[in-house]
Amino acid sequence: MSPKNRRLTPDGEARAPDEPRSSAASARPPAPARSLRWSRAVSVARAGLGGALVLGLSVTVAWSARRHVLSSPRFAIDDIVVQGAHHRTPEALAEEAGVVKGANVFALDTDRARGRLLSDPWLETATVARQLPGKVIIHVAEREVGAIVALPEPYLAARDGRVFKALEVGDPVDLPIVTGLTSDALAEDREGTQRLVLRAIDLASEYERRTLASRAPLEEVHVSNGGELTLIVGKDGVSVALGLPPYRKKLDEAARIFAELDHRGAHAGVVMLDDEARPDRVVVRTR
Numbered sequence: 145m146s147p148k149n150r151r152l153t154p155d156g157e158a159r160a161p162d163e164p165r166s167s168a169a170s171a172r173p174p175a176p177a178r179s180l181r182w183s184r185a186v187s188v189a190r191a192g193l194g195g196a197l198v199l200g201l202s203v204t205v206a207w208s209a210r211r212h213v214l215s216s217p218r219f220a221i222d223d224i225v226v227q228g229a230h231h232r233t234p235e236a237l238a239e240e241a242g243v244v245k246g247a248n249v250f251a252l253d254t255d256r257a258r259g260r261l262l263s264d265p266w267l268e269t270a271t272v273a274r275q276l277p278g279k280v281i282i283h284v285a286e287r288e289v290g291a292i293v294a295l296p297e298p299y300l301a302a303r304d305g306r307v308f309k310a311l312e313v314g315d316p317v318d319l320p321i322v323t324g325l326t327s328d329a330l331a332e333d334r335e336g337t338q339r340l341v342l343r344a345i346d347l348a349s350e351y352e353r354r355t356l357a358s359r360a361p362l363e364e365v366h367v368s369n370g371g372e373l374t375l376i377v378g379k380d381g382v383s384v385a386l387g388l389p390p391y392r393k394k395l396d397e398a399a400r401i402f403a404e405l406d407h408r409g410a411h412a413g414v415v416m417l418d419d420e421a422r423p424d425r426v427v428v429r430t431r
Contacts, residue, residue: 219249222278230286231266231315240264241272243280252280265309268302290345291320291365295327305342320348324367340367347373347391356399359406372418380411380431387418401428 224243226234238244241257254272261270261284269285290303298311301322307330311317322344330337344365351362360378367373373391375384386394394417405412405428416427 218277220278221245221247221249221252221280223280225279225281227281227283228285232264232284232286234282237261237264237282237284241270241282243272243282249274249276249278249280257282289316289319291322291341291348292317293322293325293341295325295330296323297327301341301345303345305338305340305345307337307341320345320362321364322367323364340371343367343371343389344373347375347386347389350391351375351377351395354395354399356395356402359402374418380413382412383414385414385416385418387420393423397426401426405430 221243222245224234224238224245226237229237232240240263241261243252243257252272252274254274257272258270261267261272261282266286267284268287271281271283273281273283275281287306287308288303289300290305291301292311293299293301293307295307299307300309300311300315300319301307309315322341325337325340344367348362348365351357356377360382363376363378363381365373365375370388372385372387375386376382377384384398386398397417398415401415402412411431412428413431414427414429416429419425419427
């Protein structure tokens, strides 16, 4: 190739028009590209350093804030409000919940306090809430007691028939007494026993609304093996066998029978209104 046909490249090297550039020259990146990559690397490093600094400051601030709220006298518990208590005093419920005046309100675990309250058999529901800066509100709903159930040891049953605690000193005793059930029956069929106790409580309530209750006060409700109910009434302990529900008409008939016996000057020992096959059949045994 003649010198005439050769040309100078931008880097001063003489090369023929069709001669390719050397590999070293083609692999070398342009100066502007290298500068751009370096700038990006510096930016990433700065961003990472800045993020770490912000995170460190955030953790420090959060720790300081937590330490402040957990130690500041402003957030000490100075008022404990207890709502809904009847059988338990406010002081007793606050102690059961583990709520103490002077303790930090944020240190109180409200879920744990609620769980401790619900371990009390008298309490059906419970909530524990904070009200800043230093108040704690405890709200409970106690079980409505419906009867004393002899198993044969005496227990309290709620109005829904649920047996919930042993009878203790200080518990209410002016209640219908349900007999005929056993602790074994309760353990084997708790729901079935609850239904029977509820049936007995409902019958006792129905009887107490009748005028017959003033003439022959209810002493107990006896539950037989088949779930049939018998009322023991009056100071002489008259048995009024009512069998299975419904009981409204049977109670009306019992009132009529007692009125007739009073008119005759007779005293009943047993009144049987439990013939399910012949509902109109009445058997009266006098003393």
